[in-house]
């Protein structure tokens with residue numbers, strides 16, 4: 664497969680030629696308007712079926728929210744997309760041509776799938792600006808030489824991302840001194856430095872103040888169109904504030920899909936959330 668060979672060649676180059684972002688070697692084919700196809704995916708852990716014949720399609724540039732009770736399989740679904748967990752059955756395609764199940768975890772990252780985990784993992788001792796710079800190089804061995812060698816394009820990209828995440832005034836601050844919300848935005852910024860086609864975000868507003876939540880909603884909305892964004896989130900007010908289309912997962916399958924109002928009024932969804940409450 665040609666694209667896969669190109670990608671692997673680019674990744675090999677990346678080990679030598681330091682901070683080039685390898686994904687740019689790859690032009691993702693989204694000619695059908697769909698960026699991600701998960702079809703008939705199942706995963707069993709010790710006899711327990713965490714994902715059960717899951718079908719999920721994400722459009723190019725859309726912002727999708729995934730909700731569902733604890734244990735519904737939301738994180739496992741993200742683990743499958745990123746290659747951390749391999750499904751027992753099913754298919755996972757990125758655009759028209761990339762078979763995710765044939766790629767390793769680092770290869771999946773370099774074809775343009777970025778994942779933000781719940782806990783921010785910024786480099787606390789480094790300045791905000793340096794965090795963004797360092798995020799350009801996967802290979803930590805090149806970091807000592809990286810900062811002195813940025814091209815004008817790379818500096819421009821950093822300024823653009825600083826503006827997107829709203830941390831221009833904090834650019835020279837130590838990341839460790841940021842608020843919880845600011846760290847989360849910085850980490851999203853670090854993912855943006857890789858210019859991903861698809862961004863996966865797990866529970867972005869946990870622990871945030873209301874003001875930070877509003878700012879995060881704005882940020883995620885501003886990414887849609889330029890990227891596809893999949894957000895897993897428990898906070899219903901937050902989901903309502905950002906969602907176009909919502910997918911409800913339950914017992915490893917899609918229970919309902921539609922606008923927030925459609926899924927909220929779906930009797931099956933109401934039943935699943937009865938008692939527990941999202």
Ligand SMILES: Nc1ncnc2c1ncn2[C@@H]1O[C@H](COP(=O)(O)OP(=O)(O)O)[C@@H](O)[C@H]1O
Pocket residue numbers: 708709713731732733734735736737738739740
């Ligand atoms: N690596 C694993 N080994 C065993 N069980 C797992 C593993 N990962 C997830 N599970 C189980 O799969 C189910 C789905 O988990 P998860 O995807 O974390 O749900 P969610 O994120 O929707 O809360 C849960 O019952 C969980 O205990």
Ligand SMILES: [Mg+2]
Pocket residue numbers: 737738739
């Ligand atoms: Mg989870």
